[in-house]
Amino acid sequence: MNxxxxxxxxxxxxxxxxxSPGxxxxSPAQAEQRARSLGGKQVVVxxxxxxxxxxxxxxxxxxKGGVHLCDSPEAAADMASKMLGNTLVTHQTGxxxxxVNQVLVAEAVDISRELYFAVLLDRATSAxxxxxxxxxxxxxxxxxxxxxEKILRExxxxxxxxxxxxxxxxxxxxxxxxxxxxxxxxxFSALFKLFLARDCSQIEVNPLVVTPDGRLxxxxxxxxxxxxxxxxxxxxxxxxxxxxxxPREVAASEFNLNYIGLDGNIACLVNGAGLAMATxxxxxxxxxxxxxxxxxxxxxxxxxxxxxxxIILSDPNxxxxxxxxxxxxxxxxxxxxxxxxxxxxxxxxIPLVVRLEGNNVEEGKKTLAxxxxxxxxxxxxxxxxxxxVAAVQKNS
Amino acid sequence: MAILVxxxxxxxxxxxxxxxxxxxxxxxxxxxxxxxxxVTPGKGGQVFEHQANTHSxxxxxxDTVGDAAKQxxxxxAVIFVPPPFAADAILEGVDAGLDLVVAITEGIPVNDxxxxxxxxxxxxxxxxxxxxxxxxxxxxxxxxxGGCRIGxxxxxxxxxxxxxxxxxxxxxxxxxxxQLTTRGYGQSTCVGIGGDPVNGTSxxxxxxxxxxxxxxxxxxxxxxxxxxxxxxxxxxxxxxxKKPIAAFIAGATxxxxxxxxxxxxxxxxxxxxASDKIAALKAAGIAVSPTPAAMAETLIQAxxxxx
Numbered sequence: 001m002n003x004x005x006x007x008x009x010x011x012x013x014x015x016x017x018x019x020s021p022g023x024x025x026x027s028p029a030q031a032e033q034r035a036r037s038l039g040g041k042q043v044v045v046x047x048x049x050x051x052x053x054x055x056x057x058x059x060x061x062x063x064k065g066g067v068h069l070c071d072s073p074e075a076a077a078d079m080a081s082k083m084l085g086n087t088l089v090t091h092q093t094g095x096x097x098x099x100v101n102q103v104l105v106a107e108a109v110d111i112s113r114e115l116y117f118a119v120l121l122d123r124a125t126s127a128x129x130x131x132x133x134x135x136x137x138x139x140x141x142x143x144x145x146x147x148x149e150k151i152l153r154e155x156x157x158x159x160x161x162x163x164x165x166x167x168x169x170x171x172x173x174x175x176x177x178x179x180x181x182x183x184x185x186x187x188f189s190a191l192f193k194l195f196l197a198r199d200c201s202q203i204e205v206n207p208l209v210v211t212p213d214g215r216l217x218x219x220x221x222x223x224x225x226x227x228x229x230x231x232x233x234x235x236x237x238x239x240x241x242x243x244x245x246x247p248r249e250v251a252a253s254e255f256n257l258n259y260i261g262l263d264g265n266i267a268c269l270v271n272g273a274g275l276a277m278a279t280x281x282x283x284x285x286x287x288x289x290x291x292x293x294x295x296x297x298x299x300x301x302x303x304x305x306x307x308x309x310x311i312i313l314s315d316p317n318x319x320x321x322x323x324x325x326x327x328x329x330x331x332x333x334x335x336x337x338x339x340x341x342x343x344x345x346x347x348x349x350i351p352l353v354v355r356l357e358g359n360n361v362e363e364g365k366k367t368l369a370x371x372x373x374x375x376x377x378x379x380x381x382x383x384x385x386x387x388x389v390a391a392v393q394k395n396s
Numbered sequence: 397m398a399i400l401v402x403x404x405x406x407x408x409x410x411x412x413x414x415x416x417x418x419x420x421x422x423x424x425x426x427x428x429x430x431x432x433x434x435v436t437p438g439k440g441g442q443v444f445e446h447q448a449n450t451h452s453x454x455x456x457x458x459d460t461v462g463d464a465a466k467q468x469x470x471x472x473a474v475i476f477v478p479p480p481f482a483a484d485a486i487l488e489g490v491d492a493g494l495d496l497v498v499a500i501t502e503g504i505p506v507n508d509x510x511x512x513x514x515x516x517x518x519x520x521x522x523x524x525x526x527x528x529x530x531x532x533x534x535x536x537x538x539x540x541x542g543g544c545r546i547g548x549x550x551x552x553x554x555x556x557x558x559x560x561x562x563x564x565x566x567x568x569x570x571x572x573x574x575q576l577t578t579r580g581y582g583q584s585t586c587v588g589i590g591g592d593p594v595n596g597t598s599x600x601x602x603x604x605x606x607x608x609x610x611x612x613x614x615x616x617x618x619x620x621x622x623x624x625x626x627x628x629x630x631x632x633x634x635x636x637x638k639k640p641i642a643a644f645i646a647g648a649t650x651x652x653x654x655x656x657x658x659x660x661x662x663x664x665x666x667x668x669x670a671s672d673k674i675a676a677l678k679a680a681g682i683a684v685s686p687t688p689a690a691m692a693e694t695l696i697q698a699x700x701x702x703x
Contacts, residue, residue, distance in 0.1 A: 274565020
């Protein structure tokens, strides 16, 4: 789950992580008021969408840039009116872009140093780790590759948490001395507290800045949350903005299906995440392109199979479907009936290859064969992948 | 011998009265596994009953894991309790001094597992999972009946034999097992270690056990994108493993930054891509299956080349 920049800043404020003053606006009048409340200083107005590259993006109406400096409250209002309700295209949004419904209005701070600071789960040690760097404002993966000596790592004990001495050690290594040392220690502790309290899997602050007037501020951040913990994080769930997500993924989540849209033309419907990934891989191996990842789970019901069919068929690129079910415990005949019901209900008009294996498989295959629908049966996974790739290539 | 569990292993089921737990406890009983106790707090003293194929099974239910283990001699627990209570259930098994705890539950908060993993250090208990299908040591009856089935895998697809299987994914494990069985190759033990980023037992842990097990002649290792556990296992195997290994890595076509169902299956920060893992496996002399349909064939070929 992703959140907006303004929401990340609200979390910072709540947990005492210093950031530049500012807030969200949903209308030009509100943007003007925000700018005025910041004392009439220069402000930055930033379009709020779930995508990077906003500064270099272009609106579909031709207006350039989703991040602008404004010298007066009136200018901030004018800028907000150019962004709100319009669609911003960046290198991460795809050509269709994303509609801007909120803007952030914040104090434009002068920067004397840019740093990097992140807290994340280290899988190798099964514990949190803090990563910090003096090379802020840059792509951290590039820094790690080209100048690994600039990356600091501090492991955190899973039961003790980040200790004050560790925050001072990090601050010192980042060259934060004098009054900045205490500010840094406080900011790092607060960030770690936020990481644990809200079940984050990653918080990346980039940049963390030092201002000429001696403030240390978390200027921009990227959050990742542990999906497994959302049941106990109602405050985080409330931040979800479904308008930013692929509508097919939203629909799938309502049926407890795991769907991720891709850009190919062969849809897959599989039980189990590992087998679902492997099915995408084998389609590609035989020269096709998967249109999606879809895991219907271990105990898929007839309704779930029907919902899954509707979701994959709502992708206009889909020209064929591969169903791959290893029904170890599930009854293959129940699955076969679910597939037939879904195919009838959706008036299926594209090739469908079904590979069933497992419990009661002979009955399941018989049910498919007697359905009167044009369903191609496959004997194993390789056979299934080759058949659907061939069928789609023949039609295109 | 097999690894971790044998047909004689005595099993207790935490969450035996829930839908999920009772369904799979019944299937394990029908498979001939020694399910000797159930644990559901507040239902101690009741009996879990099941009738199937002229057999009638009666499994006593206890309030605590400690009591269940003491009364029945169970040494292994399998956990089906819902995510909010699963970490506590694991710790209860550790406290009871069990040899093995197998957590089937999917969706346990990662922060809970970080703490559990830390608490496990220095204890005698091994954890497998969470978010895993469990493990099977096939028996020598028809359709491998009489084996030890712990978790949710379909028992009948197995055959007793000498191939060890270790995997992060459930259905992909069944796929590999079925490919082996239909080609006449049985299994020593099949272990699903689970798809979460923090788990109790790694590929490497299981490889070491298969390497030491006299009954295991060859190994299939199934991995997926995310983390670096497969690379670590490959590096160890190159220097230490005497037995042929075939591997498959799922997720070559997965886009970076997206969680592919399993919480652990995500390529992030330029790490955990399938191509890196495949390169590491090949460099370690491990045969890599080009597709998920060729896992058994790849292993059989590797075994022939070794002879």
